Amino acid sequence: MTTAVPLAEGLFTWPSAHPALLGSSCRQCGTTTFPAQGSCPRCTAEDMAPRELGRTGTLWSFTVQGFRPKDPYLGPAEFRPYGVGYVELPDGVIVESVLTEDDPDALTIGMPMELVVVPFTTDNPGRALVTFAFRPAAAAVPGAEEPKE
């Protein structure tokens, strides 16, 4: 399992039992961004501090991608539709993410979501690549088990 590498460096804490997205917050006006960036899109100050974002939020909007995207998409050769959504985090930012759920009828704006790191694909040397995703939080799915520690 330790061979799994993140899709890109600097997006989320990894390896970690409780991975978090890595954003940044403006020291001047408090605006939070994901991913981290060097200056503030709101007040223009070049004074951003790195910040681990909260792991749970609510679904702001969503769709299901129904066709295989063109380059540089790296997903599995045999295309399978996947959910994409925006999740509002308590940090005052809404992040875009792949969703683990691909049935639009199982997704509702406002439902609680939680961050997970999931297998995505394998790269050229054959290493397993993992990426961040959001899934409906355990509390939102009747009968679902708590995520294992």
Place this chain on the structure above:
Amino acid sequence: MTVDVAIVGIGMHPFGRHDGVSARQQALHAVRAALSDAGVGWPDVQFAFGGSRDGGDADTLVSELGLTGLPFVNVWNGCATGGSALTTADVTIRSGAFDLGVAVGFDKHPKGAFDADPETMGIGRWYGEVGMMVTTQFFAMKIQRYMREHGISTATLARVAAKAYRNGSLNPNAWRRTPLSEDEVAASRMISHPLTQYMFCSPGEGAVALVLCRADRARRYTDRPVHLKAAALRSRRFGSFEVFAPSLAVERADSPTVDAARAAFEQAGIGPDDVDVAQIQDTESGAEIMHMAETGLCEHGEQEGLIRAGSTEIRGSLPVNTDGGCLANGEPIGASGLRQVYESVLQLRGDAGARQVPGKPTTAFTHVYGAPGISACTVLAR
């Protein structure tokens, strides 16, 4: 002191798929048609702005049009490329720098969705690798939330697309000229929930050129000038929800569409209520619905009733996308914004044939929107 601007010549190469005809050939066709419409020759053109994404550099058209030494500036501004060329041409004449010029847009895209490169937009490559660099997702997520907030139904999404193909069937220059029923639209393949295949426009081919001049000299070239009352371009502000955004602010700001439309109406000195016919960006049917309200043509949530009542049909009280819009014409990026102006000029001249808006319209409005959050609007009047 500024001068007013008029459009005195229009030219178009039909939109669609044209195997064996290069984008440059289509552009030349459009420019020559526009020159002929205005009754001028290429040597009379004092400046030009032009743009294309996949069709080549606009300024190299001079090797065929004539090496007259004119300043010819290439414009690249995503889906607002045509609108940006026009906006810049407008300012050039308004400033008094030149009296007569050309704006041209053309393109020829391969089949399928655009393959946008995240890194050219300052986004990490991972964003495309993981499958989020896809415009269709943005429009789907924007309309998904909008439907919930403003009570728009999926039936209305299908109605908008059916109208587009119906209008396209009346337009000899359109790509999609076969009417499709609301049921056919709704039953087509799901592309990005809740939007189906026929609710989306496709990248395509085509070219449009316009000849613009000082309004006080317009009647030298035509007895039916159309006045470019305003042309405005805006980019996104902090807090607006735009395409290709890995994260958003929680606070919401007006979109660049709201800003550009407001600026255009302000410059023109009229309001959205004065518009007789509108061409607005319908990348997918939800976009037409949302942009109707963002441009000020109606209130948010009013679209459901307006569209069901047929108000946006050619014979309705607020005709929208009379030429079939992007849905029926496809989207050759460089040409798309200028197509809207071309259609507006036809409507104001009374030359729109089977799709002519009745009642001799006097005021037209156009709106384009594109990545990564830009909009260009014009107000035209005869």
